[in-house]
Amino acid sequence: MLYFLRKQKYLIDYTLSSLLRRKAKSLGLLAVYSMIVFMLASVTLFSHALRNEAGLMLQASPEIILQRMEAGRHAMIPTDYLQRIGQLRGVKQKEGRLWGYYYDPAVKANYTIMTGGQSETPLTSIIIGTGIARARGLDVGDYLTLRSQNGEAFSFQISALLDDKSELVSADLLLMSPKAFRRVFNIPEGLYTDLVLSVRNPREVITVAEKLTQLLPDTRPILRDEVLRTYDSVFSWRQGILFVLLTGSILAFVIFAWDKASGLSAEERREIGILKAVGWETADVMRMKFWEGMIISLTAFLIGYLAAYAHVFFASASLFEPVLKGWAVLYPQFRLTPFVDGLQLATLFFFSVLPYIVATIIPIWRTSIADPDAVMR
């Protein structure tokens, strides 16, 4: 065992000396390789963490949302629909929601205005998300003026800011009383944006939704499972899109690595010939080249992964921010919670380390079984 280990150490010594003889080429390869692993790992870690975060947070979202449709578009729903639903078996609670969008020309941003749970809020008070506070430079006690549907200006005093820990779901929220909401958007009493239903037994959700579509044919139920599935597919899609964008650079790297690994230079061929001539066996040459692939790919994998972890979980994936932001003015400042699992790491490892080692070994084997005399000529 000791003999084996000592032999491997000598092989590593030789391999490192050989790599250092071609310092610029080896370091260039290591840098490009690490960069590719960094990009792949950043995308994987980011999407995975965001998907988990969305899954955890949205678990608490309503079980059924009932929207009324008019000519294929979402329309306001009358309060008497609540009575028409009546005592549907399995429905624990049902209530109307008031929410909408407000475009603020001052900062060219869209706010989401809601009323949930704010019935006791004074008419002239609002609570805003930290994204709005940042964009408008507002704080508690300041005033924010909104222009109503009729062109009237309403001034609201900010009574509180929403917790910045919940920024991923609340950055653009503006909460006001239902009365103020109806006045700003000119919505008469008796209309809601949509209805929210909670169901006692989760297994009955689909049955309740079917009953609702029969009872109220102009409505569309949106189930919590659909919301969660939407987010799951959104992140898989985004990860896929980024991978497609990265394909160009990955292919460039594959060509680079393949060329470096398979097309042995005359110098390398001579090196192998000399090694065989001085008594190295084919297996030794193979081991030496295995170590060469291993040293480069393992180092690149570890450097790339560590840089990606720091980028996503310490620098808030700042390289992806311009892509995610699009034209949005309000963007939440959030620190993702790391979700790293074994499968994710194993996939990354197998797709980044193994192909390089395999690509290196095969051409070396072909050269090293050749006659040293022929190789050196």
Place this chain on the structure above:
Amino acid sequence: MRKSNAFIVCIFLLLVGFTATLIDAGIRRHQAASENESGTALVQQLGLTDLVLFTEARYTRHPSQSDLHSAFQDHPMALEHFPSGSLLLPPQRMQ
């Protein structure tokens, strides 16, 4: 120092960093469980359905609530023109 020893030290340090990320992930997940409570409570209280990732258009702000026409709302044959529309799939039930 022998080159192989230097290499082993480097790999060892990188592996320490690798293990540190796993430990850090565990610790932060534990901390986040309590921090996320405020977010989850807000989702429950207001019945929120979507993350604030793309606020530029209503169908990207609330992808789960958008209707069939919203991405092409301006006029018939209108092309969907918000950048985030290219990063976002339509809701599950429409696929």
